[in-house]
Amino acid sequence: MANISVRSEAEVVDAVREARERRRTLETVGAGTKRAFGRPIQCDDVLDVSGLRGIVSYQPEELLLTALPGTPVTEINELLSANGQRLGFEPGDWGPLLGVKASAGTIGGAISADVCGPAAVRYGRARDHLLGYRAVNGFGEAYKAGGKVVKNVTGFDLPKLMCGAFGTLGVLTEVTLRVFPKPSLSRVFMVAAEPREGLALLRKVWSSPLEATGLGYSDGMALIRLEGEEQPLSEKAALLGTIGVFTEVDDVRFQEIANGTQFANQSDDVLLLSLPPANAAEIVPDIGASSWCADHAGGTLWIGTNQPVHEIAARYGGRARLLRAPEATRANATVFPPEDPARLALTRGVKAAFDPLGIFNSGRMYEGI
Amino acid sequence: MELASPDPAILARRTEIVAGLKALVPDGVVSDRAGLAAFDGDALTARRQAALVCVLPRTKEQVSAVLKFASDNAVPIVPRGAGTSLSGGALPRADGILLGLSRMNRILEIDFENRCVVAEPGVTNLAITRAVEGQGFYYAPDPSSQIACTIGGNVAENSGGLHCLKYGLTTNNLLGVEFVTIDGNFLRLGGKCGSVGGFDLLGIVAGSEGLLGIVTEATVRILPKPPVTRTLLAAFRSVPAAGQCVADIIAGGIVPAAMEFMDRRCIEAVEAYSAPGYPRGVEGVLLIDADGIKAEVDDAIARMAVIARNCGAEVREASDEAERMRLWAGRKAAFPAMGRLAPDMLCMDGTIPRRMLPSVLARMAEMSEEYQLGFCNVFHAGDGNLHPLIIFDVMKPGELERAEHFGADILKLCVEVGGVLTGEHGVGVEKRDLMPTMFSESDLAQQQRLKCAFDGAGLLNPGKVFPTLSACVEQGHMHVKGGRMPFANLPRF
Numbered sequence: 001m002a003n004i005s006v007r008s009e010a011e012v013v014d015a016v017r018e019a020r021e022r023r024r025t026l027e028t029v030g031a032g033t034k035r036a037f038g039r040p041i042q043c044d045d046v047l048d049v050s051g052l053r054g055i056v057s058y059q060p061e062e063l064l065l066t067a068l069p070g071t072p073v074t075e076i077n078e079l080l081s082a083n084g085q086r087l088g089f090e091p092g093d094w095g096p097l098l099g100v101k102a103s104a105g106t107i108g109g110a111i112s113a114d115v116c117g118p119a120a121v122r123y124g125r126a127r128d129h130l131l132g133y134r135a136v137n138g139f140g141e142a143y144k145a146g147g148k149v150v151k152n153v154t155g156f157d158l159p160k161l162m163c164g165a166f167g168t169l170g171v172l173t174e175v176t177l178r179v180f181p182k183p184s185l186s187r188v189f190m191v192a193a194e195p196r197e198g199l200a201l202l203r204k205v206w207s208s209p210l211e212a213t214g215l216g217y218s219d220g221m222a223l224i225r226l227e228g229e230e231q232p233l234s235e236k237a238a239l240l241g242t243i244g245v246f247t248e249v250d251d252v253r254f255q256e257i258a259n260g261t262q263f264a265n266q267s268d269d270v271l272l273l274s275l276p277p278a279n280a281a282e283i284v285p286d287i288g289a290s291s292w293c294a295d296h297a298g299g300t301l302w303i304g305t306n307q308p309v310h311e312i313a314a315r316y317g318g319r320a321r322l323l324r325a326p327e328a329t330r331a332n333a334t335v336f337p338p339e340d341p342a343r344l345a346l347t348r349g350v351k352a353a354f355d356p357l358g359i360f361n362s363g364r365m366y367e368g369i
Numbered sequence: 370m371e372l373a374s375p376d377p378a379i380l381a382r383r384t385e386i387v388a389g390l391k392a393l394v395p396d397g398v399v400s401d402r403a404g405l406a407a408f409d410g411d412a413l414t415a416r417r418q419a420a421l422v423c424v425l426p427r428t429k430e431q432v433s434a435v436l437k438f439a440s441d442n443a444v445p446i447v448p449r450g451a452g453t454s455l456s457g458g459a460l461p462r463a464d465g466i467l468l469g470l471s472r473m474n475r476i477l478e479i480d481f482e483n484r485c486v487v488a489e490p491g492v493t494n495l496a497i498t499r500a501v502e503g504q505g506f507y508y509a510p511d512p513s514s515q516i517a518c519t520i521g522g523n524v525a526e527n528s529g530g531l532h533c534l535k536y537g538l539t540t541n542n543l544l545g546v547e548f549v550t551i552d553g554n555f556l557r558l559g560g561k562c563g564s565v566g567g568f569d570l571l572g573i574v575a576g577s578e579g580l581l582g583i584v585t586e587a588t589v590r591i592l593p594k595p596p597v598t599r600t601l602l603a604a605f606r607s608v609p610a611a612g613q614c615v616a617d618i619i620a621g622g623i624v625p626a627a628m629e630f631m632d633r634r635c636i637e638a639v640e641a642y643s644a645p646g647y648p649r650g651v652e653g654v655l656l657i658d659a660d661g662i663k664a665e666v667d668d669a670i671a672r673m674a675v676i677a678r679n680c681g682a683e684v685r686e687a688s689d690e691a692e693r694m695r696l697w698a699g700r701k702a703a704f705p706a707m708g709r710l711a712p713d714m715l716c717m718d719g720t721i722p723r724r725m726l727p728s729v730l731a732r733m734a735e736m737s738e739e740y741q742l743g744f745c746n747v748f749h750a751g752d753g754n755l756h757p758l759i760i761f762d763v764m765k766p767g768e769l770e771r772a773e774h775f776g777a778d779i780l781k782l783c784v785e786v787g788g789v790l791t792g793e794h795g796v797g798v799e800k801r802d803l804m805p806t807m808f809s810e811s812d813l814a815q816q817q818r819l820k821c822a823f824d825g826a827g828l829l830n831p832g833k834v835f836p837t838l839s840a841c842v843e844q845g846h847m848h849v850k851g852g853r854m855p856f857a858n859l860p861r862f
Binding site for chain 1: 480481482483484485506526527529533534537538540541550554555556557558560561562563564565566567568569570571572573575576577593594595596616617619620622623624661662663664665667668720721722723724749752753754787788789790791792793794795796800804807808809811812813814815816818819820821822823834
């Protein structure tokens with residue numbers, strides 16, 4: 001097994017063309033922090049893209065940023081923060097959860113694994129933020145998709161497809177992301193509540209004009225993050241007071257939810273479940289969770305369990321991903337939500353349209369995909 | 370741009386095809402000449418073409434049956450919502466079935482607990498808001514045709530509107546669809562939980578301009594209505610000053626609900642048309658909305674007013690709701706106001722990086738001189754989406770061609786400065802032949818391979834979006850005939 005390090009798109013093209021000719025498969029790796037998420041794969045060679053690193057362009061007033069995919073998320077966060085901005089999908093850091101170091105994950109990895117944090121409840125997931133990209137496909141061709149402006153409908157929206165595709169459709173070589181102003185102040189409010197009551201309260205705030213940027217539930221507490229300038233934020237806090245009685249706490253709680261911190265030192269499998277928020281309170285007792293927490297007003301549940309859940313998730317209108325489990329479990333269990341035959345056929349067709357020879361991370365998501 | 374000539378083999382089978390469709394949708398087949406004339410185009414008004422036959426299903430089972438029929442008989446399908454596409458997305462084909470979805474107009478479910486509405490494709494955009502506003506909610510994307518345009522069409526075109534900068538396009542407010550493939554199979558993509566898990570096929574369907582399949586049900590996110598909206602009018606003596614103001618507002622961390630720019634020509638035309646009370650003798654105005662809770666709106670309005678004044682603007686606020694509505698009515702009257710100055714008009718739709726605004730506007734003014742044609746600029750300033758309106762008279766020899774060249778040059782300029790061909794109207798037939806100015810052969814080939822994964826026979830809305838395609842069977846070796854002279858014969862309004 002060779003480790004091929006690339007430092008430019010041209011080198012990615014060369015590596016892919018060679019893999020094509022020699023009929024070898026490639027596992028694309030950035031910082032390698034999420035290799036334990038997904039079905040275990042055995043590729044012939046590793047394509048190390050961590051050398052594709054750096055900010056290509058950033059003009060704060062354009063509300064977008066172009067970076068090479070191997071750029072650490074922390075580096076992007078620092079640059080944006082220095083300019084009063086942030087990534088709207090606020091990706092968490094899954095390093096410690098997956099047993100590797102913290103703060104190393106790359107932006108390409110966050111996009112490819114669809115990593116979202118608390119602010120996604122207001123600004124949307126990774127898919128809503130990738131405006132354009134460059135990549136090398138399984139034909140060994142470099143190409144671009146989307147654009148470098150915030151509003152664009154020219155051609156198919158391929159950037160959506162690259163989000164959450166786990167590198168199975170090609171190798172990203174450049175990404176353009178939307179960014180958002182970061183309000184100067186942030187306050188987190190908390191109230192102790194039973195799950196049903198606490199989740200209902202979160203949905204009430206979600207349906208109010210408060211534009212909350214965090215709606216979580218953890219450890220018997222409903223958590224609400226409000227942001228803004230000083231005076232408006234005080235009014236928001238006062239309005240929140242008409243919905244319930246809260247105490248103010250430390251902001252770090254939302255970061256802990258986004259990072260899955262409470263599961264880092266547990267041995268159970270960890271599931272990430274997306275579902276209609278109003279079903280969150282219903283599914284929890286049904287799913288046999290040893291521990292759990294919620295983000296996005298209940299639209300995302302983190303669940304520690306050792307039971308298969310895809311069927312239960314489907315019954316509640318949700319979709320589950322097995323975020324952490326031993327390799328043997330991931331080899332046998334269904335990591336990603338099972339697709340019905342029609343959708344699986346289309347998924348295979350889409351894979352073949354980008355990577356007909358199955359060069360990239362094949363089998364990471366589904367058999368042969 | 371030339372449309373492909375109709376397939377004589379299909380034309381020869383017309384009687385048989387009409388009979389086949391009547392068996393599937395007994396009360397919904399339009400085949401007489403007068404009936405078909407009512408469906409012979411969309412809002413790209415200069416282009417007209419009667420369909421081979423039009424079918425108007427009432428149920429998703431009928432949609433599936435029609436698609437299977439088209440697939441089995443190798444007849445092209447052109448989907449249509451309300452026919453409001455500005456890019457010719459719903460332009461029929463002489464050898465194609467026009468699949469009109471306007472009869473499927475029921476709202477299937479309103480789910481306030483999960484903040485979503487499930488609707489059939491023929492439900493109008495505004496009807497979704499009407500259905501939930503009593504409870505204090507609304508559906509955010511608001512294309513200006515929202516009273517007529519359908520949610521199915523919005524999904525197909527990934528429609529925008531005035532409020533995209535803050536609230537996103539259709540795709541960002543779409544949670545799921547039920548979708549029928551060309552062979553008649555149903556797929557559910559996304560749902561009330563959004564599109565998560567496997568490949569984001571929902572994300573690909575949004576904005577696919579009817580090339581991948583037919584949406585028979587859409588689940589969209591609704592938002593709590595902001596309690597307060599205030600409107601500022603800022604008048605500038607120079608265009609660069611207005612551009613600077615936009616940049617400073619964004620850099621100041623404010624995301625206005627809407628921020629519209631109108632240039633001097635546009636202001637004059639609108640004042641002459643409906644006198645909304647814009648200041649005269651200025652080079653441009655910005656019309657800016659802030660919405661949200663009161664203190665936040667007050668704060669944003671105060672800060673934006675200071676920023677605008679620092680950029681040399683004369684700033685005033687709409688004093689009451691009536692004046693606010695009047696100022697916005699003026700902006701929305703830009704099309705008819707310009708339309709009064711000449712018999713014909715072309716509306717472009719490029720997006721540019723905002724910082725390029727002053728130089729692009731200056732270059733467009735030069736082009737206007739070169740082409741000897743009037744034009745004006747309205748502009749979604751927040752997201753850099755330009756709508757230059759070119760006025761001309763199709764009866765004057767050479768003017769249509771000059772207008773088309775002028776329009777194509779504007780879009781090429783948008784691409785040159787780092788922008789895109791279309792921000793919200795779609796490619797359709799209108800910008801099809803300009804695609805190679807933005808995308809290379811390998812860029813286009815990748816998009817077309819995706820098309821092949823959904824519709825290998827190329828029966829869904831052929832002739833739209835892409836310049837000439839070769840067959841899907843050679844996947845991987847597809848050749849795009851790019852580089853043809855764009856806009857050779859394309860009539861526009």
